[in-house]
Amino acid sequence: MTILSTLQDVLGPQGLLTTEADMAPWARDWTGAYASTPLAVARPATTAEVSAVMAACHASGQPVVPVSGNTGLNGGAAAQGALVLSLDRMTAIRGIDTAARTAEVEAGVILSRLHDAAADHDLIFPLTFGARGSAMIGGVLSTNAGGSNVLRYGNTRDLVLGLTAVMADGRVMDLMGRLHKDNSGLNLKHLLIGAEGQLGIITAATVKLFPKPRAYATAMVAAASLDAALTLLHRVQAATGGAVEAFEFMPAAFIAGHLALVAGAKPPFAEAHDVNILIEVGATAPRDATPLDDGTVPIVTLLEDTLVQMMEEGLILDAVTARSEGHRREMWARREAAAEITFARRPFVDTDIAVALPDVATFLAEARRRLLVLDPAASDLSVAHLGDGNVHYTAYPSRDDADLKAAIREMVEDVVQDLRGSFSAEHGVGLSKLGSMARRKDPVALDAMRAIKAALDPKGILNPGKTIPR
Amino acid sequence: MTILSTLQDVLGPQGLLTTEADMAPWARDWTGAYASTPLAVARPATTAEVSAVMAACHASGQPVVPVSGNTGLNGGAAAQGALVLSLDRMTAIRGIDTAARTAEVEAGVILSRLHDAAADHDLIFPLTFGARGSAMIGGVLSTNAGGSNVLRYGNTRDLVLGLTAVMADGRVMDLMGRLHKDNSGLNLKHLLIGAEGQLGIITAATVKLFPKPRAYATAMVAAASLDAALTLLHRVQAATGGAVEAFEFMPAAFIAGHLALVAGAKPPFAEAHDVNILIEVGATAPRDATPLDDGTVPIVTLLEDTLVQMMEEGLILDAVTARSEGHRREMWARREAAAEITFARRPFVDTDIAVALPDVATFLAEARRRLLVLDPAASDLSVAHLGDGNVHYTAYPSRDDADLKAAIREMVEDVVQDLRGSFSAEHGVGLSKLGSMARRKDPVALDAMRAIKAALDPKGILNPGKTIPR
Numbered sequence: 001m002t003i004l005s006t007l008q009d010v011l012g013p014q015g016l017l018t019t020e021a022d023m024a025p026w027a028r029d030w031t032g033a034y035a036s037t038p039l040a041v042a043r044p045a046t047t048a049e050v051s052a053v054m055a056a057c058h059a060s061g062q063p064v065v066p067v068s069g070n071t072g073l074n075g076g077a078a079a080q081g082a083l084v085l086s087l088d089r090m091t092a093i094r095g096i097d098t099a100a101r102t103a104e105v106e107a108g109v110i111l112s113r114l115h116d117a118a119a120d121h122d123l124i125f126p127l128t129f130g131a132r133g134s135a136m137i138g139g140v141l142s143t144n145a146g147g148s149n150v151l152r153y154g155n156t157r158d159l160v161l162g163l164t165a166v167m168a169d170g171r172v173m174d175l176m177g178r179l180h181k182d183n184s185g186l187n188l189k190h191l192l193i194g195a196e197g198q199l200g201i202i203t204a205a206t207v208k209l210f211p212k213p214r215a216y217a218t219a220m221v222a223a224a225s226l227d228a229a230l231t232l233l234h235r236v237q238a239a240t241g242g243a244v245e246a247f248e249f250m251p252a253a254f255i256a257g258h259l260a261l262v263a264g265a266k267p268p269f270a271e272a273h274d275v276n277i278l279i280e281v282g283a284t285a286p287r288d289a290t291p292l293d294d295g296t297v298p299i300v301t302l303l304e305d306t307l308v309q310m311m312e313e314g315l316i317l318d319a320v321t322a323r324s325e326g327h328r329r330e331m332w333a334r335r336e337a338a339a340e341i342t343f344a345r346r347p348f349v350d351t352d353i354a355v356a357l358p359d360v361a362t363f364l365a366e367a368r369r370r371l372l373v374l375d376p377a378a379s380d381l382s383v384a385h386l387g388d389g390n391v392h393y394t395a396y397p398s399r400d401d402a403d404l405k406a407a408i409r410e411m412v413e414d415v416v417q418d419l420r421g422s423f424s425a426e427h428g429v430g431l432s433k434l435g436s437m438a439r440r441k442d443p444v445a446l447d448a449m450r451a452i453k454a455a456l457d458p459k460g461i462l463n464p465g466k467t468i469p470r
Numbered sequence: 471m472t473i474l475s476t477l478q479d480v481l482g483p484q485g486l487l488t489t490e491a492d493m494a495p496w497a498r499d500w501t502g503a504y505a506s507t508p509l510a511v512a513r514p515a516t517t518a519e520v521s522a523v524m525a526a527c528h529a530s531g532q533p534v535v536p537v538s539g540n541t542g543l544n545g546g547a548a549a550q551g552a553l554v555l556s557l558d559r560m561t562a563i564r565g566i567d568t569a570a571r572t573a574e575v576e577a578g579v580i581l582s583r584l585h586d587a588a589a590d591h592d593l594i595f596p597l598t599f600g601a602r603g604s605a606m607i608g609g610v611l612s613t614n615a616g617g618s619n620v621l622r623y624g625n626t627r628d629l630v631l632g633l634t635a636v637m638a639d640g641r642v643m644d645l646m647g648r649l650h651k652d653n654s655g656l657n658l659k660h661l662l663i664g665a666e667g668q669l670g671i672i673t674a675a676t677v678k679l680f681p682k683p684r685a686y687a688t689a690m691v692a693a694a695s696l697d698a699a700l701t702l703l704h705r706v707q708a709a710t711g712g713a714v715e716a717f718e719f720m721p722a723a724f725i726a727g728h729l730a731l732v733a734g735a736k737p738p739f740a741e742a743h744d745v746n747i748l749i750e751v752g753a754t755a756p757r758d759a760t761p762l763d764d765g766t767v768p769i770v771t772l773l774e775d776t777l778v779q780m781m782e783e784g785l786i787l788d789a790v791t792a793r794s795e796g797h798r799r800e801m802w803a804r805r806e807a808a809a810e811i812t813f814a815r816r817p818f819v820d821t822d823i824a825v826a827l828p829d830v831a832t833f834l835a836e837a838r839r840r841l842l843v844l845d846p847a848a849s850d851l852s853v854a855h856l857g858d859g860n861v862h863y864t865a866y867p868s869r870d871d872a873d874l875k876a877a878i879r880e881m882v883e884d885v886v887q888d889l890r891g892s893f894s895a896e897h898g899v900g901l902s903k904l905g906s907m908a909r910r911k912d913p914v915a916l917d918a919m920r921a922i923k924a925a926l927d928p929k930g931i932l933n934p935g936k937t938i939p940r
Binding site for chain 1: 628681899
């Protein structure tokens with residue numbers, strides 16, 4: 001019996017796609033940089049079906065690429081000749097426990113659906129990013145996704161209490177639970193989160209929910225410099241006791257890109273500025289969120305007092321506070337158009353780096369300086385989760401030359417390594433950073449990863465040829 | 471050349487102890503339950519020396535037990551016939567970066583020394599527990615220690631940005647850094663934290679520091695029930711926006727044990743109560759910490775308003791707010807005498823379990839009920855990080871009978887498993903929970919742990935016979 005007929009038996013006709021037309025959504029990725037022809041697309045509906053698929057593939061040595069929302073930017077879901085294992089039919093939100101503030105969800109739940117479900121209980125699942133309307137929990141966990149609220153709530157791994165995973169041989173590993181402390185042996189939960197499907201397939205998870213902030217103070221701020229922006233961050237954190245939820249940097253080129261790309265887009269300020277910051281503070285305590293007699297909301301006043309003070313000091317050049325939820329959403333829409341703005345021009349070399357916060361300005365200046373040495377006609381574009389030291393720096397070379405693009409990527413990595421940063425902050429490795437891993441990651445760490453991969457997936461069938469360089 | 475003469479060459483006379491007298495501090499543990507005769511005690515002073523020791527031991531297949539403060543409660547540092555590798559000479563606080571709020575420390579730094587060093591900069595390293603005057607960073611990380619401030623700041627793993635580890639074969643793995651986002655392959659940092667020295671020896675780490683709270687509101691509260699106590703926790707969290715730093719439960723027997731054991735100890739209230747809670751709220755924002763004209767501190771008022779309201783509702787029976795730092799320390803001293811109080815009577819069966827918060831009351835009632843079935847003359851004692859669902863439940867059987875003690879341990883595990891809790895919340899596995907691991911941990915997870923152990927320590931020389939059952 002061939003693997004496909006075995007899978008057909010396991011999954012039924014609905015569960016296995018084999019025609020080019022049916023497989024089309026999985027044959028390309030969002031960036032357009034990765035196209036592939038899968039052997040087939042398996043769409044199991046339960047953990048037990050995922051287990052049966054993996055047992056069959058393990059028996060026959062069939063490579064498997066797990067895919068959930070297919071919104072990754074690094075080719076992690078490319079599946080040439082492999083079986084795509086799509087989690088998109090595992091869409092149950094199994095339960096929300098409002099007392100414990102947890103949600104148990106399956107891997108195919110779309111992130112924005114979890115947001116909505118939590119909101120029904122006046123709770124939030126705080127992790128969010130531009131692709132939230134397509135990205136699914138399985139991919140969110142497998143890539144340890146970041147986004148705009150990491151500053152306050154942490155990365156994905158900080159929000160996961162338990163999970164279920166199917167291992168390479170089809171066995172089901174039960175790490176489900178909703179405990180805040182659990183020191184029972186090696187922490188396999190954290191090993192599976194961010195492993196990009198190399199060690200097992202996450203099929204369900206229990207995640208933390210948080211009280212929905214009762215009020216937000218949101219502003220666009222033109223800072224005099226990146227250092228002045230960091231002063232703003234530190235002062236607002238001190239004034240609010242660490243309530244800054246997001247602190248996002250957009251340079252002038254980003255604002256211009258947004259205006260050029262999006263119909264009806266408005267500039268944040270009358271004049272163009274170099275350092276545009278979106279800052280958002282969340283008030284969870286009543287005393288910060290309850291409007292006073294004059295209508296002012298304390299959390300907004302706390303932010304505005306800091307802004308006024310810093311304008312007087314010349315550290316802030318202009319600032320606008322959101323006056324309505326619609327105004328706030330307009331500010332966020334600009335930031336969340338980042339992927340569209342970044343990939344609107346080609347050729348590009350996109351990166352996703354992290355350095356210590358005080359080093360962001362050095363990174364940006366040095367990367368641009370060296371870019372222009374390599375290609376005097378090149379340009380660049382950045383957008384940054386500045387509060388995390390995470391910069392999405394994209395270079396646009398003047399010609400589509402593979403050697404030039406490789407040299408630019410090397411150059412960015414050199415600058416990052418000099419600053420003891422990471423060449424992969426939140427998007428992960430996939431295919432596009434595989435060379436970076438080989439060049440930049442500590443060799444002892446690489447060997448340990450290879451040993452763990454071989455130990456847990458001895459036949460090398462899980463998402464082969466990605467994440468961990470040979 | 472024997473392994474000892476090789477080590478003598480590597481470490482010099484100061485670095486290798488071989489006489490019974492010199493080795494005495496490492497031949498027993500704090501609980502008195504584990505005694506052993508090590509082959510020798512190696513005391514390397516640098517990561518390079520640790521590396522050389524491990525290379526020599528790897529070459530000759532010599533078992534190694536890494537030890538730092540030797541304050542563990544589960545026999546994880548017992549070293550019969552093994553080489554003890556003590557980190558106690560690696561005591562450098564390499565640097566504190568006040569802007570980035572990080573500290574880079576070596577494994578032999580005593581926890582309270584790090585507390586003091588951070589305090590010099592008006593910062594805190596929030597992790598704390600009773601043994602902080604002896605416990606060292608290496609052990610803190612290797613056991614993913616918990617303690618009393620996990621509720622607000624997380625477990626040890628949540629506080630670590632980077633680390634250096636020496637692997638079984640002596641190679642040095644560089645995972646050092648101070649990044650808030652880093653998705654570059656499998657997360658080996660989280661795998662090493664809490665691995666109890668099974669996979670490598672952590673020699674240094676970069677940890678997060680936090681702003682020192684400007685004021686504390688600390689109180690002893692007699693709640694009408696455990697459910698009423700949880701209502702108190704939720705209300706104070708809501709009122710303060712999640713600023714509760716500690717929420718500790720001590721039953722009447724604990725208070726009585728403290729009075730009996732500690733000279734000069736005072737009861738928290740005029741009358742004895744069943745549910746005594748130590749609650750502490752930390753104010754990091756000026757508006758919560760700056761005394762008003764009448765001398766009241768807003769954070770204290772927020773707590774006291776909630777206490778008064780709940781007394782009117784009959785949910786709180788008595789409450790005392792700390793009126794001075796001395797008074798606050800007296801409240802904490804009672805809680806931190808837990809280990810002394812617990813181990814003052816023998817025989818005992820101590821446990822360290824976690825359940826979901828609403829299940830703590832069920833756990834306590836059911837464990838006592840079943841204890842008295844097994845041994846009608848037994849008694850028990852609990853102390854709990856109630857805000858984390860983490861209970862240290864200790865049973866005192868009426869006779870020192872190994873079978874009875876094993877039956878009691880099994881019984882507690884049964885109750886925990888029925889509640890989907892963990893038999894090992896924060897103390898780890900070591901020797902004493904090895905049987906529990908074999909009985910209670912998911913078998914697929916156990917196999918994965920064994921495979922990872924074999925992959926990274928193929929000769930099985932790192933802390934053999936512990937943590938991961940064969």
